[in-house]
Amino acid sequence: MSSATLSPPPRTLEIRGLGKSFGGIHAVKDISFDVKTGEIVGLIGPNGAGKTTCFNLITGFYSPSTGQVRLGGEDVTGKKPFEMARMGIVRSFQKTNILKSLTVFENVLTGHYLEARQPLWRTFFPGRTVREAEHSVRESATRIVHTMGLGHRIDTPASALSCGELRLLEVALALAAKPEILMLDEPAAGLNSQEARTFGEILKTLRGTLVRSILIVEHNMSLVMGVSDRIVVMHFGQKLAEGAPADIQGNKQVIDAYLGGGNQA
Template sequence: MSAAHLNPATLATQRPLTVRGLGKSFGGIHAVKDISFDVRPGEIVGLIGPNGAGKTTCFNLITGFYGPDTGEVRFGSDDVTGRKPYQMARMGIVRSFQKTNILKSLTVFENVLTGHYMEARQPLWRTFFPGRAVRETERAVRDSAARIVQVLGLAHRINTPASVLSCGELRLLEVALALAAKPQILMLDEPAAGLNSQEARTFGEILKTLRGDLVQSILIVEHNMGLVMNVSDRIVVMHFGEKLAEGTPTQIQADSRVIDAYLGGGKKA
């Protein structure tokens, strides 16, 4: 379901992510240089490139973990350049990390509950004198957590400790945690790392069901080209910190510059 297939009333309430001229240097080395692209409502956009291309740095600039030297990030009409990560999350831009943040001692359901922290926060006095509003909030949070677990295909593992999940299940649980923060834009950094071919295919099919349902749009950095080509509406290719190409999966696969620099270069992404 791309933006063209979303309900016009739904589109009116959603905002694009706009990156313009983004740049960042470390010790004179341009990690990201003059990067521009959009993530429109209803889209899944892939961000790909060889190791060291600047993909994760770009993620960090968008989400406020790094401050850019140049350029801007806009969310709808709001200039959100350089805002703190927690401010970005509250606005609806939520990211995952390459390193898992799963609490292994908790069950799948308990992990997803912890991800609802922004929604479930209550004044201290309500902890001691819970009323109807608190009970309704708690019920809504539990219902939301259960639905996320169901949609991610983990219902059969809902009461299972995360410590015994397979690699594929852990990756799905990481996405579930990010979804618990109620993002509009979900940014996934190498979510299929460590998955075998079948797990990656399953993961990709689940990602496509999220768009337009639990999340407005998805921006994904991923090395698994089969996954990226299968789920993305558009792909942005980075090379040595710069944007090399942008287009549909078909266009990217046929682009000679991309083939020479990445897809056909025999390098591990």
């Protein structure tokens, strides 16, 4: 699948002055950054910095107290998660949504829900259009499984997968929704060094093929620095720094934030 087949046309995700307060506490305050077409952007920061809250604001799981989310210049602030997904912004979660009793292929097949909607009567009286759609969905699921390096496990129940394989399957499920912008929340959690390296290499192959852009929250610094074109650093709910990985690694404020802790609830 080439990038030329992706739709809709390329669009930039713009975050402008985004904020969220809970009972007077600013979980996120005045965050602004872009995810441009073709970019992998890393969102990092100490525990409690507000990264997952920021994800929830972008994808509609939380309503912002302030600011805007724009996609291709269109204001999409406050859209419901399913609406954001239909517009091409799809996220993964820290907690797995894998169906352990199903095989790898069956899990990815169920993930094509956005594409496979059809009237109930077509289920009982399938015509050529329905059969062709089902064939297309199965082909897509197979392609995603192999792209994620799980081809040798395609018929294996998810319950039998290793931690690393489960992480790959979680991304495969998100890809099944045909995202334009894929948002990954700590996808390498629990992986060992070799698994993380493998995951990073696979992640880089997704850009321009199955997705246009990726926004990733990750604590594995080796992984996020190795795959990202640009890094946004959060600290105490605010943006501390933004730049190329090499610049961020040498930024004294960033180093102090990590070494100094900065853990907030």
